[in-house]
Amino acid sequence: MAQPSLPLETMDDEMFDRIANVNMRSIYNGARAVVPHFKSIKAIELPPPCLSSRRKRS
Helix, strand or coil: CCCCCCCHHHCCHHHHHHHHHHHHHHHHHHHHHHHHHHHHCCCCCCCCCCCCCCCCCC
């Protein structure tokens, strides 16, 4: 559902949260939908979840 454009200074926290949740959830749902396909054609290789937040330090 489209929301009217509001100037930032007039937008309350509830409206911002609704807009941000819709925008972020759409990215999450899109990524979730394509990962199984990409994995099946070996287009990507994801690290195990326990390692995904670790970064190698040089």
